[in-house]
Amino acid sequence: MSCCSPEELEFINNNKSSQHYQKGQLIYQEGSQAMGLFCIYQGKVKLSKAAGDNKEQIVHLLHAGEVAGYRALVAGVRYTHSAVALEDCVVCFLPRPDFLHLVQANQQFAAALMQLLAHALGRAEQRMLHLAYKPVRERLALALLQVQQTFHEEGDALPFRIALGREDLAAIVGTAKETVSRLLSEFKDAGLIATRGSQITILRPTRLQELATMYD
Numbered sequence: 001m002s003c004c005s006p007e008e009l010e011f012i013n014n015n016k017s018s019q020h021y022q023k024g025q026l027i028y029q030e031g032s033q034a035m036g037l038f039c040i041y042q043g044k045v046k047l048s049k050a051a052g053d054n055k056e057q058i059v060h061l062l063h064a065g066e067v068a069g070y071r072a073l074v075a076g077v078r079y080t081h082s083a084v085a086l087e088d089c090v091v092c093f094l095p096r097p098d099f100l101h102l103v104q105a106n107q108q109f110a111a112a113l114m115q116l117l118a119h120a121l122g123r124a125e126q127r128m129l130h131l132a133y134k135p136v137r138e139r140l141a142l143a144l145l146q147v148q149q150t151f152h153e154e155g156d157a158l159p160f161r162i163a164l165g166r167e168d169l170a171a172i173v174g175t176a177k178e179t180v181s182r183l184l185s186e187f188k189d190a191g192l193i194a195t196r197g198s199q200i201t202i203l204r205p206t207r208l209q210e211l212a213t214m215y216d
Contacts, residue, residue, distance in 0.1 A: 015098045019091055027068070027083040027091055034072035034079055036095040040064050043089030044151060047081045048171060058171040060123065061086075061150045070116060073099055086168070136175045140183050142212035143172045144193070148202055161201040 018041065021027055027038060030050060045062040059081055062068055072079045073096055102109050134142070148160045166184070170177045184200070187193045192208055194201040202208065 011098070012094060012102075016092045016094045019093065021085040021089045021091060023085055023087050025085050027085060027089075028079055030080065030082040031078050034069055034077065034096065036093050037070055037073060037099045038068045038083065039092040039094070040066050040068070041090040041092050043091075044086040045089060045091070046084050046086050046168065046171075048084060049081045056167075056171040057174060058168060059127070060120075061147065061172075063151055067116070070099075070113060071120060074103075074113070074117065086164075136173060136179055137183055137186075138212050138214055139173045139175070140169070140180060140187075141192075141208045143169060144187075144200070144202060145205060145208055145212055147172075148205065159201050159203055160205075161199055163198045164200060165198050 016039075021043075027045065030048075040062050042064050045068065046058050047060040047062065047068060048056045048058045051057050062083075068083050069079065103113060104110075147162060147164060151162055152160050166177045166180050169184075170180045173180060184193065184195060187208075188195055190207075192202075192204045192211075194203055
């Protein structure tokens with residue numbers, strides 16, 4: 001919201017609401033009408049789609065300060081994915097009329113929104129290519145690095161660690177949970193990561209990067 005004037009920031013504060021979500025709780029559902037903009041104030045969120053085989057595909061991960069639901073708002077369509085809390089979260093909500101008012105009244109806000117949409121399109125194209133051409137091992141290495149890039153906070157001690165279930169990783173990679181578990185064991189034996197329950201620690205990100213880009 002750095003592109004907003006003090007008056008617009010006050011407008012947002014006066015019209016937004018905030019909601020606490022527990023881990024695993026649905027924030028909005030795929031197929032429902034887009035009613036407003038969601039901003040992650042605290043916590044981690046996954047955006048996922050239901051696949052035809054009743055499996056989940058995670059299309060994006062969000063951290064504090066990022067927004068969700070904007071594409072459906074701009075297009076005037078229903079949500080094409082669901083948003084689910086990966087951990088306990090606080091999420092702010094700005095109703096659709098107020099969001100559209102900012103888009104129409106503030107050119108900088110509209111330009112920033114266009115950049116978000118362009119980046120989202122780029123991610124979707126890249127994901128499609130990875131699913132089509134990268135072997136599962138390389139996709140898993142890339143997914144671990146993307147999780148680190150998304151959730152690592154500046155100033156945090158290395159190595160990076162996160163609690164992320166095998167099912168969620170499989171939904172990011174686009175493969176079966178059993179395949180992810182087997183490959184994680186191989187990564188662990190090779191000293192690339194350490195695991196303890198659902199917690200994964202990345203020990204050798206450079207080697208993971210080499211593995212992720214082997215076929216680029």
